[in-house]
Amino acid sequence: MPVNRQVTLADQPVGIPKESDFRVVESPIPNAKAGEVLIRTLYLSVDPYLRARSSGRLPSAQNLTPGEVLAGGAVGQVIESHDPRMAPNDIVEGMLDWQEYATAHAKTLRKIDPQVAPIPTALYALGMPGLTAYFGLLDVCRPQPGETVLVSAAAGAVGSLVGQIAKIKRCRAVGITGSDQKVRYLTQELGFDAAFNYHESADFQASLKQVCPNGVDVYFDNVGGGVTDEVIRSLNTRARVVLCGQTSQYNAERPEMGPRWLDQLIIKQARMEGFLVNQFSARFDDGLRQLAIWLQQDKIRYHEDIVEGIENAPRAYVGLLAGENIGKRLVKVAA
């Protein structure tokens, strides 16, 4: 009889998470109740924000504790439905967590049409990362044609889409990234105007000036820390900064210290806004419709970085935090 393999948090990670902070356990396959469906997971999303959720610093409802199954988005196939809205074989996306089988209320699931785009895109360009790039850039920052849009962690799932949407909006799209291979990916495959590898830059300001000769009008921040400190110095008057992630800080055991620069925001009359994609949930359908059009028009390209097997999910996650992925990291759980 098949079992349900799940990935749980073994220990609250201290510093950089290790594979041993996670455990693969076996549980019985759950039973779907009225209104619910039973789903076999196909792909899991591996996201940097999980680090924050296992930091012990978030409000308790959002905090993962040892023994809990890792939270996360996934796509799967309906096996059994107790709700008229879903039927066996439907492909659905939802917060199914890191496990081979999940039950969920039908109303919490989004039905995916595999004719529109390949199934994994529901976790990427046509899913949470796509919506994050779309609303974070367009609604929070309102970029204007000709402005320079700079994004950190540019080769990641969200960053790679931010730059491409900036191009669609006739902005100059510039990426900060962590390897020369990623620089080539951004500029040669995704159409970014420029990108630079901050690990190889001896003078961050000089590198930034080279890729952003007219300064920075919009900064989409995925990383925080020293990278963001440097970018702040190059903001233009009335610049907008959206804070989407702070990956450089997720492993810190206590708040890292950094130079104060709020005076720079005054001098530049700049705005900075923290953003969670769910604040735009009422408009997700509009966003997904637009993203699907751009995908079909080949205005958005994407690269999936797929790791096979749920047993490798901890390794996939640890590697993500080390920056080894290009594009969206997924775990393929079943064919």
Next chain:
Amino acid sequence: MPVNRQVTLADQPVGIPKESDFRVVESPIPNAKAGEVLIRTLYLSVDPYLRARSSGRLPSAQNLTPGEVLAGGAVGQVIESHDPRMAPNDIVEGMLDWQEYATAHAKTLRKIDPQVAPIPTALYALGMPGLTAYFGLLDVCRPQPGETVLVSAAAGAVGSLVGQIAKIKRCRAVGITGSDQKVRYLTQELGFDAAFNYHESADFQASLKQVCPNGVDVYFDNVGGGVTDEVIRSLNTRARVVLCGQTSQYNAERPEMGPRWLDQLIIKQARMEGFLVNQFSARFDDGLRQLAIWLQQDKIRYHEDIVEGIENAPRAYVGLLAGENIGKRLVKVAA
């Protein structure tokens, strides 16, 4: 024959400015050309932002260098006019700098009606501090009835107006200030709902919780530094922070270090915006009209802290940075 006494910058201040960083010099009274007027200064405005302008860190056009007359707003009386818009004895406000006599283009001056309110209000509630409080609070932060508005340097020129405008907009107005006397001034004379003296607080978070039991929806920041670090932790979801000044940092010779907290802005989906009042210059007349109505309705009260004699302007300024003033500090130059 009368001379024009002026206050110049003797040296670029290092750390906390001293009276000896300034010099009182004598110059000839300037001649007004066509389109200009000659003005005898009545009151000078003493403003914290001058510290930033003598820090050597601003763009050179805004930076005061040794030998220059201190920049600043003033009100004065027209002595001689070479422009049809102004006549002798008119009272005007403008950037006249720290001197007994100034010439200025008539078009850069605002004519003051002494029937509406006492003349010095043109440098306070009906001048730049009033407009700063008005647009910074209402336009940048858009406070809603019932929300908590917290302001730092609350007993200063801008802070004292911010709290009173918050009350007019049916918000809870709370001040952070630096003495028990100022706490009483805010709560007993100006109608703030609460205030606390952060110098006397052993536990800033506990004090903040006591005065802001429902958290902070709007934070009007005049000081930055450790005070702002603490406030960030108490922001509510979708809070708005306007950065108006960073007085705690103006004396620093290099950027001070502080704990990183941008992750808090993400968790709270909070917005932070740097603000210079001139970005609203097209609407100054509307703001001044509204402020005058509130003043006449006794909805806004103010306290002038007047130092006599231009020779005492350096002392007035050094004392301002030490927080010795309650309300707006002015120097009375002539009767």
